[in-house]
Amino acid sequence: xxxxxxxxxxxxxxxxxxxxxxxxxxxxxxxxxxxxxxxxxxxxxxxxxxxxxxxxxxxxxxxxxxxxxxxxxxxxxxxxxxxxxxxxxxxxxxxxxxxxxxxxxxxxxxxxxxxxxxxxxxxxxxxxxxxxxxxxxxxxxxxxxxxxxxxxxxxxxxxxxxxxxxxxxxxxxxxxxxxxxxxxxxxxxxxxxxxxxxxxxxxxxxxxxxxxxxxxxxx
Amino acid sequence: xxxxxxxxxxxxxxxxxxxxxxxxxxxxxxxxxxxxxxxxxxxxxxxxxxxxxxxxxxxxxxxxxxxxxxxxxxxxxxxxxxxxxxxxxxxxxxxxxxxxxxxxxxxxxxxxxxxxxxxxxxxxxxxxxxxxxxxxxxxxxxxxxxxxxxxxxxxxxxxxxxxxxxxxxxxxxxxxxxxxxxxxxxxxxxxxxxxxxxxxxxxxxxxxxxxxxxxxxxxxxxxxxxxxxxxxxxxxxxxxxxxxxxxxxxxxxxxxxxxxxxxxxxxxxxxxxxxxxxxxxxxxxxxxxxxxxxxxxxxxxxxxxxxxxxxxxxxxxxxxxxxxxxxxxxxxxxxxxxxxxxxxxxxxxxxxxxxxxxxxxxxxxxxxxxxxxxxxxxxxxxxxxxxxxxxxxxxxxxxxx
Numbered sequence: 001x002x003x004x005x006x007x008x009x010x011x012x013x014x015x016x017x018x019x020x021x022x023x024x025x026x027x028x029x030x031x032x033x034x035x036x037x038x039x040x041x042x043x044x045x046x047x048x049x050x051x052x053x054x055x056x057x058x059x060x061x062x063x064x065x066x067x068x069x070x071x072x073x074x075x076x077x078x079x080x081x082x083x084x085x086x087x088x089x090x091x092x093x094x095x096x097x098x099x100x101x102x103x104x105x106x107x108x109x110x111x112x113x114x115x116x117x118x119x120x121x122x123x124x125x126x127x128x129x130x131x132x133x134x135x136x137x138x139x140x141x142x143x144x145x146x147x148x149x150x151x152x153x154x155x156x157x158x159x160x161x162x163x164x165x166x167x168x169x170x171x172x173x174x175x176x177x178x179x180x181x182x183x184x185x186x187x188x189x190x191x192x193x194x195x196x197x198x199x200x201x202x203x204x205x206x207x208x209x210x211x212x213x214x215x216x217x218x219x
Numbered sequence: 220x221x222x223x224x225x226x227x228x229x230x231x232x233x234x235x236x237x238x239x240x241x242x243x244x245x246x247x248x249x250x251x252x253x254x255x256x257x258x259x260x261x262x263x264x265x266x267x268x269x270x271x272x273x274x275x276x277x278x279x280x281x282x283x284x285x286x287x288x289x290x291x292x293x294x295x296x297x298x299x300x301x302x303x304x305x306x307x308x309x310x311x312x313x314x315x316x317x318x319x320x321x322x323x324x325x326x327x328x329x330x331x332x333x334x335x336x337x338x339x340x341x342x343x344x345x346x347x348x349x350x351x352x353x354x355x356x357x358x359x360x361x362x363x364x365x366x367x368x369x370x371x372x373x374x375x376x377x378x379x380x381x382x383x384x385x386x387x388x389x390x391x392x393x394x395x396x397x398x399x400x401x402x403x404x405x406x407x408x409x410x411x412x413x414x415x416x417x418x419x420x421x422x423x424x425x426x427x428x429x430x431x432x433x434x435x436x437x438x439x440x441x442x443x444x445x446x447x448x449x450x451x452x453x454x455x456x457x458x459x460x461x462x463x464x465x466x467x468x469x470x471x472x473x474x475x476x477x478x479x480x481x482x483x484x485x486x487x488x489x490x491x492x493x494x495x496x497x498x499x500x501x502x503x504x505x506x507x508x509x510x511x512x513x514x515x516x517x518x519x520x521x522x523x524x525x526x527x528x529x530x531x532x533x534x535x536x537x538x539x540x541x542x543x544x545x546x547x548x549x550x551x552x553x554x555x556x557x558x559x560x561x562x563x564x565x566x567x568x569x570x571x572x573x574x575x576x577x578x579x580x581x582x583x584x585x586x587x588x589x590x591x592x593x594x595x596x597x598x599x600x601x602x603x604x605x606x607x608x609x610x611x612x613x614x615x616x617x618x619x620x
Binding site for chain 2: 085087088090097098105132140141143144
């Protein structure tokens with residue numbers, strides 16, 4: 001029993017040593033980042049990387065109310081960053097529906113036509129082969145191929161459309177608040193939005209009950 | 220988090236079917252019975268085919284509803300709770316179906332199934348070999364086992380849900396999960412064999428291993444369509460205010476859309492394998508369905524049971540507008556009849572396509588019985604399972620886009 005206890009003590013000590021070294025590492029990396037920031041030449045603005053103000057709330061119910069109210073101040077590009085889908089957020093932010101389904105549908109129709117053409121041209125025109133005495137171009141036999149080509153076109157175009165719609169790839173976006181991926185909820189107004197000024201947005205967020213407000217230089 | 224904030228669950232309205240509705244159901248049933256009695260003497264083969272078609276039509280809708288409910292218990296689905304009573308009401312037809320099944324087996328069997336004719340079987344080598352399965356006593360024993368099993372499971376799955384309204388016992392919801400699993404296993408076997416016995420054995424030389432799934436896919440599509448119509452009917456009466464909204468319809472619409480595609484997939488799978496292999500004992504089924512007037516019925520089926528509902532239900536807006544959804548559902552229900560008609564009738568009517576009052580009156584009779592059983596369930600029980608622990612989740616159900 002004693003043996004066991006002493007073992008535990010040792011492991012605890014090890015653990016605390018681990019934590020210490022980890023803290024040290026974090027400190028070092030922070031210093032590094034700070035150094036980099038200081039050395040960095042003055043920020044050049046690009047449309048992809050815009051600064052702005054982010055308010056942080058601790059409850060999805062509160063942020064939904066805040067989002068609805070913030071929208072009344074006339075922001076066009078107000079956005080929410082939440083760790084999970086918050087029901088009603090799309091309506092609160094008046095986000096339009098995605099145009100990706102239309103791409104999927106149109107490319108599905110194109111794919112279907114392509115499948116029909118492929119099977120017809122290869123099996124009945126360019127190299128006709130008699131299979132079991134069936135007609136050269138027999139629709140039931142080619143249906144699986146036509147179906148697969150339809151899905152191929154529709155699915156791949158959807159992914160491509162998604163990449164375009166989301167402006168991907170976004171390499172290394174800044175971490176505004178690490179809790180945003182676990183239990184905190186953020187509202188963000190970019191600096192190129194109508195009626196934006198750092199002071200005004202900060203005041204609005206403060207009035208709406210944000211527990212923290214970050215100025216974001218690059219997002 | 221959101222569940223910290225109380226969700227207000229309003230009490231559902233009480234459904235009192237109007238006297239007119241009750242009269243209509245009774246008159247429908249009376250007309251159906253009248254047609255059956257007269258038809259049984261004047262043209263027995265046709266009237267029993269018609270009875271079988273309508274019987275299988277409503278049995279598939281009703282038993283598949285029980286399957287749908289089980290599926291939701293197993294998957295811990297919360298959104299479905301507020302519309303579950305509609306599905307539960309549709310299972311109320313099973314005992315009536317039992318009576319009809321016995322009547323068909325005892326009285327109509329000799330007109331429908333030529334494997335019941337001993338003399339015919341003796342001259343038919345294939346049927347002689349199939350005698351071990353296809354014989355009258357075993358057929359009736361199987362029918363009784365299926366229906367008794369279904370009624371027992373209905374008593375548990377629907378009965379406990381009704382009990383929960385009073386007791387508010389949350390453990391019932393969890394206890395129903397293993398029962399639902401058991402039912403789905405029993406259902407898979409029983410419904411397949413039920414379809415084989417009552418429909419496939421009309422042409423006893425022919426066989427398709429996918430036939431049970433075909434019946435399931437068609438039944439699910441039609442069952443969802445019927446549930447949507449009933450739900451919208453109750454909504455428009457204002458009985459589900461604050462409980463069921465377009466978000467629930469949206470999900471039911473997605474299911475309808477999904478099973479429309481599933482039906483087409485299964486129907487095509489069955490057809491393509493038979494068409495491609497080109498074996499005489501299998502192709503015979505499609506041979507007289509691809510010639511003359513039946514070929515047109517087949518094309519009609521592809522167009523209106525798959526292509527039109529598929530395109531109609533593609534958009535989000537379509538699935539969220541009650542009347543549009545009802546219109547598509549009515550089309551699906553009509554096409555479910557055409558589908559079964561196309562499967563059942565050509566077994567005896569190989570070249571002609573007979574459709575007249577004999578089909579309509581029998582269908583109307585079954586419709587009266589089915590509606591009557593649904594409405595009586597809905598009038599006796601709360602329209603929403605008020606004791607279900609997931610009712611709050613269902614009440615605040617919201618479909619994101």
